[in-house]
Amino acid sequence: MGDFVSSAPVGLKSVAYEVSHSKSGLAGIIILASILLISMVAVFSPENIIEKWNDPQAWLDKPRLAAPEWVTIFTGQNSLKTVIIKQEDFRKDVQKVAGLNTTKIELRARITYNYDTIPTEVNLNLEIISETRSLLTVRWVRPDGSSVLLLREAVEAGQKSVFTYRDRTVFENVQAYLQKLAAPSTLSVGEVLFSSEDSLLKGTAKLLKSSDVKPSRPYELVVEGVSESKFFDVNAQLNLLGSVYGLCGTDNMRRDIFVGIVWGAPIALAFGLVAALVVTLVQAVFGAISGFYGSRVDEIIQRVTDIYLVLPFLSLLITIQFIYKTTIWTLLIAVIALSLFGGVTKSVRSMALQIREEPYIEAAKSYGASRPRILFLYILPRLLPYTFANITVSVPAYVFLEASLSILGLGDPALPTWGKIISEAFSGGAAYYGYWWWILIPSIFIVLVSTAFALLWYSLDKVLNPRLREE
């Protein structure tokens, strides 16, 4: 950007020094270093998040579309964060019924519930080991001692998930319960589970907290299994999902956005850096060759550059990505192929034309240095600071390019990238329903990276174009 001043102090070392000692340069470096640190977590983590990311089964213990947990600081509400009662936290009671060949297992989970909101979901995962069908009873006991029957049915052995809010049998049982109380049947399962029986009798739903009864008592989930099988075992896990989750909330597939941000960081940085580095360097080398060699070579390179500048870049890129629907790395190749020549070729050429006339190049020619030697060892190093400035300013542009293609549904199908999270947020209606975290949090990271590189560029430009920065 701006005019090249060939007399500027442009050693790479001195430029690096100047940049790291300016306020904006330092700020940029700090932001980038922290994002690099985040990427390191993803790169060196043993967990295979990439595979997990697209597996809906892997995220069942997370709430859908939950806001980040820290919003409770602003709302002042003690919203439920995810409570998971694991298998080992259930109190297990095994009884052999004497005389009969029957085993009875009782599982009891205690949940001290003092939150201001009812859970968005109450999900029970059961594992039944038995050689015959067994009778399963699930009851919900409130702190006031009243209880609701959720399930009573004969079940096959195996895994069973009960999404209490959506389960048909649970719904029917709860309806029967409401009828018995003569309470309105319009109440939802969640409201019924977490209201005191008194309030239900009055036809309203009022959240009953553990601390509302004296002394404070927890809610209880009681799972009872009866079977005639010789070996019989029941295990359970209870998930109470809230309306807030983690640092960054979750998306409509229950995925933790924080995980997407962390694992998206190295992808965003790698894609942006590689694209910016390769494109700028290739364009710069062509520009230098064009300016230094002159004549026919110059003419050809300039004409090819003109052609590249006329090509509808985004349309062609979208076409290529659509026809050969592929990964982010083939997208990278397409981007590079479509930007071998461009603006940098033109500006570097004009700089090379100036440098070519300088005495030290004349000197090199006179002692017989070869043309490639002059080009790569004497001219290109002089152009490096400008090239670096250009790389810093184009990294975020490429990060956004990946995001742009994601918006059109042409992103990498497997990888969690920041752009893809934003595009899924947009197509998931986040802007229309106000799931702000889903859009804003990945956005903040993309803008943060852009700002970091912009700050770096700003301090570089100050060194390279002192004429434009005079007070």
Add this chain to the structure above:
Amino acid sequence: MFVGFSKKYFAKRISLLAITLIVATYLTVVIANGGGLVDQILASQIRFDVSSTLSRDPSFNRLPEEEREKMLEQRINLAIQAKGLDKPFIVRSFIYLVDALTLRLGQALVIKSNTGSRAVVDIIMERLPATVALFTTATIIYSVLGILVGLVMARKPGGLFDRFMTMLAVVTGVIPPWFFAIIFLLLFAFYIRLFPFGGFVSVPSPTDPLLYALDVMYHMVLPLITWIIASFPFWAYITRNIVIQTIGEDFVTMAKAKGLSEGMVLRKYVLRPSMPPIITNVALALIASWQGAIITEVVFGWPGIGNLLNLAILSTDAPVVIGAAVVYAYLLVATVLILDIIYGVLDPRVKVG
């Protein structure tokens, strides 16, 4: 007036631009056709269409097996020949190229205009007003705004306002407008409920022409603001750099030394020589605005050229993609040529030849 323009220079310039146009168009033709892949898709589409039409024909079904196969092959070959798909892609790519360059944009493969026409010209012309209304308006507003702010920045380079705007310019320079679009939708459409979520008019649309126009304008406000905010800081920055460079020239120092008033120096000695690059940028942006913006239009549901291109690409409708690209290339090349002439008028220092 055209002191520096020799006939020879002009001829050379035009022929170079023509070559650029031809090669760029050819590359677009090849890529938009997926290097021939689109034709294979078309051929198999024809195969499917013909065989399914024939299988619904009772007289065809009564024919013996052998005759049926023969008839099917014959019909398919005829249909393929009718579309010109029997020639190899290399040959066809040049036919497409000649068609594109002579602006015979032909028929779309999938997309139809609202009036039911398949002609690419009709389809593009139908979408053009929406795009021009939005993006050309936006370009005019943000270039004027950018130039004004740039002049203010150039007054005190390195000052607080200048530094702030420069940072803003670099950040908005890399952030694509659709990104602002999504954030603004969340803010102004969801939270403040000031503007609609997108689209061109309300549904059902008002019948009164005045109300219709007002309704369109109401839908246009948010995309317009988005495009202006995303673009003007960078323009201000470019203008600022051009003006500062001119201020550093000897003839400006000379004018100041002569004791001319600041306003006089600015108008006569700084602005005039700064105009050519500024005009170039504005002209190129105006031409580019004709293409709309694929993603911003998709995000706002704006029925312009950008949305059309997206639709065309996603339904592999190569003629529409090529048509839009070729018209743009022509406009671009013509603009570059006109700018060459304007340069000579505005800045006599421009050396030619």
